[in-house]
Amino acid sequence: MQDMITGLIHHPYAPPEGFHAPQPGVFKASTVIFPNVAAMRSREWKDKTGYTYGLHGTPTTYVLEERLATLEGGLQCVLVPSGLAAIANVALAVLKTGDEVLIPDNAYGPSKALAAAELKDWGITHRYYDAMNPQDLRDKISAKTSLVWVEAAGSVTMEFPDLCELVRICKANNVLCALDNTWGAGIAFKPFDLAPGTGQGLGVDISVHALTKYPSGGGDVLMGSVVTRDANLHLKIKLTHMRLGLGVAGNDAELVLRALPSIMLRYRAHDMAARQLAVWCQSRPDFAQVLHPALAGSPGHAHWQALCDTGGAGNVGNAGNAANAANAANSGNAAGLFSVILKAKFTPGQVDAFCDALKLFKLGFSWGGPMSLVVPYDLASMRIAWPAYLARGTLVRFSIGLEAVTDLQADLAQALDAMAASR
Numbered sequence: 001m002q003d004m005i006t007g008l009i010h011h012p013y014a015p016p017e018g019f020h021a022p023q024p025g026v027f028k029a030s031t032v033i034f035p036n037v038a039a040m041r042s043r044e045w046k047d048k049t050g051y052t053y054g055l056h057g058t059p060t061t062y063v064l065e066e067r068l069a070t071l072e073g074g075l076q077c078v079l080v081p082s083g084l085a086a087i088a089n090v091a092l093a094v095l096k097t098g099d100e101v102l103i104p105d106n107a108y109g110p111s112k113a114l115a116a117a118e119l120k121d122w123g124i125t126h127r128y129y130d131a132m133n134p135q136d137l138r139d140k141i142s143a144k145t146s147l148v149w150v151e152a153a154g155s156v157t158m159e160f161p162d163l164c165e166l167v168r169i170c171k172a173n174n175v176l177c178a179l180d181n182t183w184g185a186g187i188a189f190k191p192f193d194l195a196p197g198t199g200q201g202l203g204v205d206i207s208v209h210a211l212t213k214y215p216s217g218g219g220d221v222l223m224g225s226v227v228t229r230d231a232n233l234h235l236k237i238k239l240t241h242m243r244l245g246l247g248v249a250g251n252d253a254e255l256v257l258r259a260l261p262s263i264m265l266r267y268r269a270h271d272m273a274a275r276q277l278a279v280w281c282q283s284r285p286d287f288a289q290v291l292h293p294a295l296a297g298s299p300g301h302a303h304w305q306a307l308c309d310t311g312g313a314g315n316v317g318n319a320g321n322a323a324n325a326a327n328a329a330n331s332g333n334a335a336g337l338f339s340v341i342l343k344a345k346f347t348p349g350q351v352d353a354f355c356d357a358l359k360l361f362k363l364g365f366s367w368g369g370p371m372s373l374v375v376p377y378d379l380a381s382m383r384i385a386w387p388a389y390l391a392r393g394t395l396v397r398f399s400i401g402l403e404a405v406t407d408l409q410a411d412l413a414q415a416l417d418a419m420a421a422s423r
């Protein structure tokens with residue numbers, strides 16, 4: 001007679017097939033069970049024909065991968081435990097000792113840190129280029145260059161490069177081009193079709209995305225994706241992915257799947273609120289510069305317009321703010337981030353007092369969640385050179401959440417008063 005606990009573990013009940021609901025099921029596994037030895041021996045994990053081990057995919061992660069590939073206009077996708085892991089997965093898949101990787105000087109900071117430490121230790125060199133000067137990229141590509149990173153808009157300083165030109169330079173030199181597409185999120189522009197309707201087929205080779213941000217939307221998940229349109233390149237990335245053990249958990253995949261249907265609405269809402277607040281900041285005397293690619297006068301605005309404001313965006317707008325909506329470059333898509341440079345007369349201590357005085361804006365990294373966030377940056381320590389298009393002063397980046405714009409604006413106003421009163 002079999003023990004009850006054995007019967008519980010090997011329970012024979014299987015629910016009926018044919019269950020359908022708005023969200024896909026959540027499958028969780030390390031072990032995947034094979035029906036027989038032959039199936040175990042002939043297992044294949046390189047494509048989605050079956051299941052082998054939790055690390056290599058479950059129905060839940062397959063579904064999320066396919067949806068993300070669709071979002072970005074790609075054909076293949078791998079999921080990794082963070083956006084930074086996506087960057088590392090790409091680097092380790094395509095770079096080898098003796099190679100060089102070119103990284104924009106305004107890239108996501110930890111991507112530069114990876115190049116400066118692990119990649120360097122493994123004999124992979126890196127150089128930073130000025131993303132706002134395509135000639136600088138042209139000049140820095142050499143026979144050693146195997147990978148070029150691009151990012152639009154730039155991290156923290158929000159300048160928008162001529163992405164099409166940067167990608168054309170990579171193509172002309174036969175160098176792989178990988179985009180950190182976290183800002184665009186597959187919504188602001190299509191990374192694999194940057195010049196739609198021209199028949200140029202202009203696109204990046206690889207798009208990485210910190211799903212931690214807009215796809216998750218909650219500030220409570222860490223995940224990244226690597227999307228491609230080339231089966232061989234995907235396989236290379238997937239092999240590295242397997243050897244490094246970079247799987248994601250079913251519950252985390254579920255959270256992203258649950259948030260994905262509302263990504264367009266959330267992205268647009270963050271975007272509209274950020275533009276209204278950026279325009280308001282422009283009207284304030286405290287700031288030397290407001291950095292937001294959708295604002296006329298912001299570095300790279302014309303490139304943003306050409307790529308992200310092609311007239312196709314749904315003007316969801318904000319019903320309560322018709323006046324702003326009418327004038328504040330309300331078309332196109334631009335995420336929910338912007339930065340300000342406080343006038344040089346404010347000391348770094350006063351800028352800290354400004355950030356500390358904010359009540360609704362919380363001090364914290366990352367973005368894409370419901371809560372507005374603020375980070376003061378020491379730009380001089382982050383760049384090889386202070387770009388000529390940036391005013392001097394302390395930079396503060398805002399990530400706009402989903403709170404009412406009027407409340408956020410009032411919070412900024414009272415914190416500016418507190419800063420003025422501080423010393």
Ligand SMILES: *Cc1c(COP(=O)(O)O)cnc(C)c1O
Pocket residue numbers: 081082083084085108155180182183210211212213222223224366
């Ligand atoms: C947040 C972010 C990442 C890294 O994502 P994590 O999931 O936090 O590792 C990469 N690139 C950009 C542009 C980001 O904003």
